[in-house]
Amino acid sequence: MSPRTRAKVLQAIEELGYVPNSLARSFALQRTKTIGLVITDITNPFFTTLARGVEDTAAKNHFSVIFCNTDENPEKEALYLELLAGKRVDGVILAPASRKKHSLKSLLARGIPVVLVDREVEGLHQMDVDIVKGDSVYGAYILTKHLVGLGHRRIGIIVGNKEISTAEDRVLGYRRALEEAGIPVDESLIRFATYSEEGGYREAKSLLACGNRPTAIFGGNNFIALGVVAAVKELGLRIPEDIALVCFEDIDFISKFVPFFTVVVQPAYSMGVIATELLIRRIEGQDKVRERREVVLKPELIVRESAGEKLLREVRVLQQN
Amino acid sequence: MSPRTRAKVLQAIEELGYVPNSLARSFALQRTKTIGLVITDITNPFFTTLARGVEDTAAKNHFSVIFCNTDENPEKEALYLELLAGKRVDGVILAPASRKKHSLKSLLARGIPVVLVDREVEGLHQMDVDIVKGDSVYGAYILTKHLVGLGHRRIGIIVGNKEISTAEDRVLGYRRALEEAGIPVDESLIRFATYSEEGGYREAKSLLACGNRPTAIFGGNNFIALGVVAAVKELGLRIPEDIALVCFEDIDFISKFVPFFTVVVQPAYSMGVIATELLIRRIEGQDKVRERREVVLKPELIVRESAGEKLLREVRVLQQN
DNA sequence: TTGAAAGCGCTAACAA
């Protein structure tokens, strides 16, 4: 092409405000450069951060991301997955609402790659999906061990729905720590609720109502822990003097204001980044025939205050600050 | 069509796993049933909540939403808008990174409807865009008035970048309250920084370093306020005994843990819902020829503790709880 | 190197 023609074409592009229609392009190419992000609730800080990791990484690779909130509802999830399949997204990142085998399969059947985040699904190992998750067993183990180390022997645990793999994993880690410490597991202290404030509130009230009440409560996530705080306050008890409280997931900015709340945090942003990288690698098909990947990220224990006398000192500091 | 044929067709659909290709549909129809949501940072709880309102409303109307984070960077914003235009989204909800006239126009030129959220843009009234925003002037006015009512006369204010309309609006409301109270405005107490923790931290240190330091600080948003907290702590001062602190936007769960922090909150979820409804109404073209809409939502003052002696009582309650 | 044409899967307009 002569430089003159070239200039003319460019000028025409400019004048007419031409923008290539990527819709037509996608249609011709059968690739949309779009991925779906299906989580339970963007409002949950864990997923917010994860979503940011996903979007940043997607943008870097010239992908867009459509986000969907399932509210832990498998039917909503199925609807969204169907929608995304129809829209011909190039891939999906999914935090499954349930571990049941499931709508996911229809995506895979259509050759749409899927990467799971945070949670497992039944029969995962027979399917061709990658997964990026936190080590819930380990996290719960160190959190429980921390409480045991502080002298607690009756520790209540409240987690989400049994349908969610992290709930069972966290209970597993809890059991392991107790067994290791030679503390018999009291099944009545283990509560499956929902990963929500209401869930934490209700189960905490029930745990604290019984005669032989626990001296510590392990919140399965941040929302549950907030419910526990509400229940404890309502019963006129103190954290952590009367009840120690720890949980999975941090609570934003809490460290700035409150001296207690030992916590295990997961690297949510990294999870988003890694999941997106795995997904894009599959989409681009750099290594077509290869085994599924399972990335397990270690959570981090952040010890603030969990029990007893230290609180008083801290409150004094708070007053002075 | 005979019921028999019908059954046969349905069976074939089932067997072949047929899913209508909405990509082809979009292409033929020139409508994608997709909207773009361009915000500064999904990680900011205000935008997280807004995004949830957008997604819920979009889903209800069978729209998908692509989300983009500009990090207050006008170039990133322009890139995203270009991308979305290329993808032929049916409309865009935008929290503009800058008030300068701008990439937005190229969307409008291509007939893609835009609804602004939270922030204005220069020459808005000449353009055919709706806007949904909080009443920053009013919010800042009542917040400042609250401080004045508590006896403060030297009140520092730290807001975001001047390029963002809410920053100027909040300063405006602040001025108005002071003027109304007959308090002369000391320009050195007005600081334009960024809507970030660092911004709040830096300006707070500067404000507190000068001889005639303010007795109260007005944080332009939640992040700025957190920066102020850090600065105040570092200087060995106490909130609110030495420095009162109030801010725009709530800080999640803070009320559960800290007795102070009077705040003005905006109805972020509703903003998302309304913006989406306006946008979809434009997309569906129910009322083609009509004036632009401007929805201004009143924020709500939440008085916790902002000054003095009450804190001690509250800390005692906290200890007992 | 450049140009022409088929095809991606749907909708809508038109014909039978």
Add this chain to the structure above:
DNA sequence: TTGTTAGCGCTTTCAA
């Protein structure tokens, strides 16, 4: 009512 066809704007293949 049912069937046929053009066309959405791009990419890719094949011909010139």
